[in-house]
Amino acid sequence: MTRQFSPPSHDASIMPAMLIEAARCWRDARDNRKPVQPSLFAMLSRYGHGMLAPVFDSIMTLAEDVSGRRITTGNGPTLSEDEHRLIDLFDGTGLPSGGSGLTVSLRCAVKSLRILLTRPLGITTARLAA
Secondary structure, eight states: OOOOOOOOSSOTTHHHHHHHHHHHHHHHHHHTTOOHHHHHHHHHHTTTOGGGHHHHHHHHHHHHHHHTSOOOOOBTTBOOHHHHHHHHHHHTSSOOOSOOHHHHHHHHHHHHHHHHHHGGGTOOHHHHHO
């Protein structure tokens, strides 16, 4: 039996842009004492990923806890060092090493997010979970 699958609903190239936009939304909400998850939900809903607002909130909070400092964001097309690190985390090249509970939690959260974001894209999840 032959099955036909519809093409991916999103372009993988939007992921880094979405991650940066989510990081900036998270930072803005935190800095301005706005409700973080509703702000993230509204932003992520434009990409069809609104339900991942708690995941992004957790990852950003864990990233601050692991680094021991406030995460900074850039402005416009200029990315901060932390935004570059976020992209590296998502790509799997910047996952922190070590065995502390926070570090392990961050690694697991990032891997989970990668799987959740790429499933609609049709990317094999077994490769990402490795």
